[in-house]
Amino acid sequence: MKSIIALRAALGTTALAKLQPNYTSPAGVEIYNPSTFFASTGPWSLMSKAGNVLYIAGMRGIYRSNSTLAPTGLPRIQLAFENMIALAEMEGTDRYSCARLVVYTTDMYRFRPLCNQVQQELWGNDTNMYPPRTIVEVDRLNDDDIVEVEGTFWVAP
Structure with missing residues (x-):
């Protein structure tokens, strides 16, 4: 819970700077790879925005400061969710x-x-506020990781 509280405090400062896309397609799809995040581990970007919809790639529990994985279990899962939310907040949602x-x-x-x-720590105990979620068990993830979380967000015009 302490890391969630620290995240909320840290994210308040993150959302102040307007993120600039690394690339914009001819159709207007914006691609983002913020320099304050870890580099992607393959030929993919961290997020994209099409209109008012933000798509965040599968986030893992990777520390942004040194691109290493958090300890297995709760710390890694918390960090995966925190990374996803940090990206969303960087884009103003x-x-x-x-x-x-x-x-x-x-x-x-x-x-x-x-x-x-x-x-529950991030969205509270009001089940009416939980986003729809699909959870899938897979045989294997990148670098033999335990979890990835991806999100689709609405960004107000």
């Missing part, structure tokens, strides 16, 4: 404007309860 979450985990039995716990 917030967790409550999340239109959809997709969570991938390698062990539903072990990690689904931790994902639920982190979501």
Whole structure:
């Protein structure tokens, strides 16, 4: 819970700077790879924006400061969600404007309860405020990780 409180304090300063896209397609799709985040681990970008819809790639529990993974379990899952929300806030939206979450985990039995716990810490106990979520167990994730969380957010005009 302490890391969630620290995240909320830190994110308040992150959202002040207007993020600039790294590339804009001829159709107007903006691609983002903020320099304050870890570099992508392959040929993909961290997020894109089409109109007022923000798409955030599967975030993992990677520390932005040194591109290493947080310890397995709750710390890594918290950081994956925190990274996703930090990106959303950098583009001027917030967790409550999340239109959809997709969570991938390698062990539903072990990690689904931790994902639920982190979501409750972030969105509170009012179930009416939870974004729709799909959680899927997969055989394997990049770097043998335990969870990835991707989000789709509405960005007000």
